[in-house]
Amino acid sequence: MIIEIRTKEKYAGNEEAGFIGRMAHAGLKVKAARLSRLYRVEGDFSRAEFGRLGADLLTDPITETCSLTRPRAGLKGWRVEVWLKDSVTDVVGESVKGAVADVLGKEPQTVRFGRAYYVACESGLKLRHAVAKTLVNETVNKFGIEKI
Amino acid sequence: MKDLSNFNSLTPKELEAMDRAAGWSLSALELAEAQRQFRRMGRQPARGELETIAQTWSEHCKHKTFSGPVLYRDGKRTKKYKNLFKETIVKATRTLNKKWCLSVFTDNAGIVEFGKSGKWGLAFKAETHNHPCAVEPYGGAETGVGGVIRDILGVGLGAKPVLNTDTFCFGRLDRKYRLPKNALGPERIMRGVVEGVRDYGNRIGIPTAAGGLYFDDGYLLNPLVYVGCAGLIPVDKIEKRVVPGDLIVSIGGRTGRDGIHGATFSSANIDEETTSSAVQIGHAVNEKKALDVLMRARDLGLYNAVTDCGAGGFSSAIGELGSETGARVRLEKALLKDTRIEPWEIWVSESQERMILSVPKAKLKRLAAILDAENCEYCVLGEFPGDGRLLVTHGRESVVDLPMAFLHGGVPNFEKPAVRRAVAINSKAPAAPKDWGKALEALLAHPNVCSRHSVITQYDHEVQGGTVGKPLQGRYGDGPGDAAVIWPQAATLDLADFSGFAVGHGFAPAVGRVDPYQMALHSVDEAVRNLLCAGADVSRTAILDNFCAASPRDPLVMGDLVQAAEGCLAASLAYGAPFISGKDSFYNQSRDADGKEYPIPLSLLISATAPVEDVRRAITINFKEAGNPVYLAGVSLRGLGGSVYNEITDTGNNAVAALGLKAAVKLYAAIARAMRAGCVAAAHDVSQGGLAVTLAEMAFSGGLGARLDLSAAARERGLTAVELLFGESPARLALEVVKGREKEFLGFVKGLPAAEIGHVKEEPELSVSDGGSRLFSADIARLKACWRKELI
Numbered sequence: 001m002i003i004e005i006r007t008k009e010k011y012a013g014n015e016e017a018g019f020i021g022r023m024a025h026a027g028l029k030v031k032a033a034r035l036s037r038l039y040r041v042e043g044d045f046s047r048a049e050f051g052r053l054g055a056d057l058l059t060d061p062i063t064e065t066c067s068l069t070r071p072r073a074g075l076k077g078w079r080v081e082v083w084l085k086d087s088v089t090d091v092v093g094e095s096v097k098g099a100v101a102d103v104l105g106k107e108p109q110t111v112r113f114g115r116a117y118y119v120a121c122e123s124g125l126k127l128r129h130a131v132a133k134t135l136v137n138e139t140v141n142k143f144g145i146e147k148i
Numbered sequence: 149m150k151d152l153s154n155f156n157s158l159t160p161k162e163l164e165a166m167d168r169a170a171g172w173s174l175s176a177l178e179l180a181e182a183q184r185q186f187r188r189m190g191r192q193p194a195r196g197e198l199e200t201i202a203q204t205w206s207e208h209c210k211h212k213t214f215s216g217p218v219l220y221r222d223g224k225r226t227k228k229y230k231n232l233f234k235e236t237i238v239k240a241t242r243t244l245n246k247k248w249c250l251s252v253f254t255d256n257a258g259i260v261e262f263g264k265s266g267k268w269g270l271a272f273k274a275e276t277h278n279h280p281c282a283v284e285p286y287g288g289a290e291t292g293v294g295g296v297i298r299d300i301l302g303v304g305l306g307a308k309p310v311l312n313t314d315t316f317c318f319g320r321l322d323r324k325y326r327l328p329k330n331a332l333g334p335e336r337i338m339r340g341v342v343e344g345v346r347d348y349g350n351r352i353g354i355p356t357a358a359g360g361l362y363f364d365d366g367y368l369l370n371p372l373v374y375v376g377c378a379g380l381i382p383v384d385k386i387e388k389r390v391v392p393g394d395l396i397v398s399i400g401g402r403t404g405r406d407g408i409h410g411a412t413f414s415s416a417n418i419d420e421e422t423t424s425s426a427v428q429i430g431h432a433v434n435e436k437k438a439l440d441v442l443m444r445a446r447d448l449g450l451y452n453a454v455t456d457c458g459a460g461g462f463s464s465a466i467g468e469l470g471s472e473t474g475a476r477v478r479l480e481k482a483l484l485k486d487t488r489i490e491p492w493e494i495w496v497s498e499s500q501e502r503m504i505l506s507v508p509k510a511k512l513k514r515l516a517a518i519l520d521a522e523n524c525e526y527c528v529l530g531e532f533p534g535d536g537r538l539l540v541t542h543g544r545e546s547v548v549d550l551p552m553a554f555l556h557g558g559v560p561n562f563e564k565p566a567v568r569r570a571v572a573i574n575s576k577a578p579a580a581p582k583d584w585g586k587a588l589e590a591l592l593a594h595p596n597v598c599s600r601h602s603v604i605t606q607y608d609h610e611v612q613g614g615t616v617g618k619p620l621q622g623r624y625g626d627g628p629g630d631a632a633v634i635w636p637q638a639a640t641l642d643l644a645d646f647s648g649f650a651v652g653h654g655f656a657p658a659v660g661r662v663d664p665y666q667m668a669l670h671s672v673d674e675a676v677r678n679l680l681c682a683g684a685d686v687s688r689t690a691i692l693d694n695f696c697a698a699s700p701r702d703p704l705v706m707g708d709l710v711q712a713a714e715g716c717l718a719a720s721l722a723y724g725a726p727f728i729s730g731k732d733s734f735y736n737q738s739r740d741a742d743g744k745e746y747p748i749p750l751s752l753l754i755s756a757t758a759p760v761e762d763v764r765r766a767i768t769i770n771f772k773e774a775g776n777p778v779y780l781a782g783v784s785l786r787g788l789g790g791s792v793y794n795e796i797t798d799t800g801n802n803a804v805a806a807l808g809l810k811a812a813v814k815l816y817a818a819i820a821r822a823m824r825a826g827c828v829a830a831a832h833d834v835s836q837g838g839l840a841v842t843l844a845e846m847a848f849s850g851g852l853g854a855r856l857d858l859s860a861a862a863r864e865r866g867l868t869a870v871e872l873l874f875g876e877s878p879a880r881l882a883l884e885v886v887k888g889r890e891k892e893f894l895g896f897v898k899g900l901p902a903a904e905i906g907h908v909k910e911e912p913e914l915s916v917s918d919g920g921s922r923l924f925s926a927d928i929a930r931l932k933a934c935w936r937k938e939l940i
Contacts, residue, residue: 025335084429088287088406088429089404089406089428089429089431089485090429091429091430091431091432091433094431095433133333133336134336137284137285137286137332137336137340139283139284139330140284140287140429
């Protein structure tokens with residue numbers, strides 16, 4: 001199950017501007033962007049339990065929203081998903097794993113942390129280039145880009 | 149890798165191929181010596197034994213270059229060193245023989261006395277994590293910070309960390325480069341490194357409050373990441389001794405396949421084949437758990453010795469602790485992250501956040517109770533038997549069975565040639581700029597001068613509540629601090645004792661391109677001046693040396709190193725500032741996509757610390773009050789060599805001002821007395837960008853202007869106004885003296901080069917003239933806007 005956490009639109013201006021700035025540095029003009037945090041939680045939990053983890057553990061309800069399905073992008077363009085490779089230690093994932101056990105009383109098999117970027121820009125090819133140049137280090141990260 | 153069953157009969161070529169395949173970075177001489185040892189023992193080696201030898205003899209662990217023999221040539225003159233490190237750095241400390249040095253060059257960090265009570269020592273250490281950061285900046289920086297914190301935890305019986313420092317060198321962000329396939333751009337590296345330092349330091353709860361940033365093309369493919377840590381230790385916990393019969397206990401993180409070959413990786417040039425297998429991601433929370441356990445167990449006397457698992461992992465840490473007693477290790481007892489791991493990999497894995505303790509059997513139960521209470525994992529790996537033999541097994545498999553004497557005394561070394569680099573010096577008078585004000589604006593906006601707020605504000609520099617001298621200072625909390633001043637009450641728990649310490653740095657690689665000897669002098673001088681500007685007692689300065697260089701196989705690189713080391717010796721003796729610890733990193737050299745070599749310039753970071761008797765009287769850089777007189781202390785000398793001004797306007801003048809050591813020491817002692825008497829309201833050293841930048845920073849940090857006339861400033865005959873304003877000759881400070889205390893101040897500096905150059909003004913304008921000629925007049929808000937650039 002992937003739990004996706006996103007900053008509410010009215011609070012997201014700074015992180016989106018920072019992202020757009022970084023892409024501009026890599027030569028990509030981004031018209032609009034939305035950013036999410038992703039937690040891939042694998043374990044024998046019910047949907048309600050996943051929902052509780054998302055809402056109670058991983059989300060700040062004042063500034064963020066949580067979703068167990070992919071949220072509406074709110075823009076036309078591409079979705080970039082970035083994860084650490086499975087062989088790389090995921091410190092955030094490990095910490096969340098311990099917290100999940102504390103909240104639900106059952107330890108998940110694994111938790112991995114990642115990020116999603118929803119990007120409206122001129123070209124997927126240019127986006128791939130910019131992502132490789134700024135957001136990921138292919139020796140430790142894996143990433144995928146899909147049209148939305 | 150090739151079968152080891154015929155290792156003893158391999159030819160030198162075959163040995164070399166095996167070394168390359170295994171990633172050991174051993175030289176032909178070292179491979180031959182290992183082969184001789186196993187022939188003597190009458191058997192073939194196990195993989196674990198060769199891995200142990202490679203790690204123990206690595207540049208990272210043995211520092212073979214700096215502590216080896218060198219033949220130095222300067223024209224017809226030659227000089228032989230048996231051990232360059234001992235004959236320069238260590239010699240300075242031994243000669244000075246300061247009683248307040250409690251532990252030097254023998255442990256994971258140097259320790260000096262701290263405070264008035266006589267109960268505390270201050271441990272200080274800095275090291276580099278360059279190669280890992282070039283490959284994976286975030287993980288490399290995190291594990292660098294984690295490693296140096298563990299050095300402080302592993303000094304004596306453990307010190308409590310109270311300050312992290314960081315100094316980085318990157319390629320220029322404002323230039324386009326064509327990079328090799330696997331290389332990361334400088335902006336990418338910088339962002340990753342800053343985030344790594346931020347995440348580790350902030351999560352573990354140690355303030356990151358001192359350091360610097362430096363940009364130069366030479367660091368394009370080989371960034372330098374210096375990380376430091378200071379901590380407090382009770383003086384009765386400095387001695388440690390492994391007792392035969394003690395248990396070997398590993399606490400903290402688990403062991404995995406991550407970080408294999410980190411130590412040997414440090415002895416190799418980075419190329420396209422380099423992968424991130426030698427780099428890991430740190431886990432600050434695990435280290436915090438180990439920290440909390442250690443502080444409690446230390447005070448209860450539950451272990452006899454401790455050291456950190458750094459480069460080389462168990463192999464290095466257990467080998468080091470058991471160098472006299474020997475060690476019996478059962479690797480099947482290790483807690484593992486991953487079961488798909490070979491026994492030799494468990495032995496050399498550099499998985500992070502692990503500490504090794506030497507624990508008396510009778511105290512294990514009490515220690516285990518604390519470990520459990522702190523939720524910190526541990527395992528008992530074996531014992532220190534006292535027979536001087538290293539025996540490592542995994543079940544019935546023998547992994548290592550070697551005499552410690554061979555491991556630690558068997559490394560062969562050979563004399564390295566060193567040659568003085570010939571540099572043509574041009575000292576012609578530089579032309580005056582068309583517009584002095586515009587030149588100052590360009591200097592303030594230069595990446596080596598401009599504001600570091602976009603980096604500094606990412607770090608928690610307030611955690612522990614003892615950061616008195618902050619990295620950003622002044623009326624608006626955004627001016628550049630010279631040195632951090634720390635009040636370590638979180639460690640001493642004594643709120644009535646206001647003893648503190650300051651930490652400052654000196655770094656001048658651009659000077660080193662012209663004159664490595666003067667670079668060392670300038671760097672020590674800058675570090676000492678930074679401490680002085682914070683109000684520290686510089687007569688008790690202790691310093692760390694961190695050398696980074698390109699390949700030592702190049703005699704010119706070695707020549708630079710020899711000169712800089714000699715400079716360190718001279719400066720240390722003159723300032724009475726002993727070296728208490730240090731580290732070196734070589735092979736910082738790579739090739740770009742066009743085949744162009746990028747050797748880094750010789751880079752010497754001097755980190756200095758000195759006591760601040762009462763932190764409430766620490767001094768900051770910003771102008772405080774209109775009407776206060778401004779003084780320039782020190783003599784301005786000719787030469788623009790190594791200056792930032794030369795980067796924005798190539799004057800052709802590359803002469804480096806020679807530092808007068810004796811005069812500087814005398815001047816600083818007088819200024820320190822004036823500061824103690826309360827005559828000085830603000831102080832700022834003249835360094836990158838020169839005097840004009842120093843004055844501008846004091847003005848806009850205080851939100852006050854100044855009207856200044858430099859005609860009274862002490863200067864070398866023939867000095868031009870360009871050199872006076874934008875030259876970076878050392879041993880100069882700008883001081884704001886308290887109105888009404890001038891006479892007293894002048895009494896302290898009588899007969900010394902300290903001249904009044906004007907007054908602080910309420911009007912927000914900085915105007916500077918030199919006698920009859922008006923140089924510039926600028927609005928301080930405009931100057932600040934130029935300086936306050938967003939680096940990332």
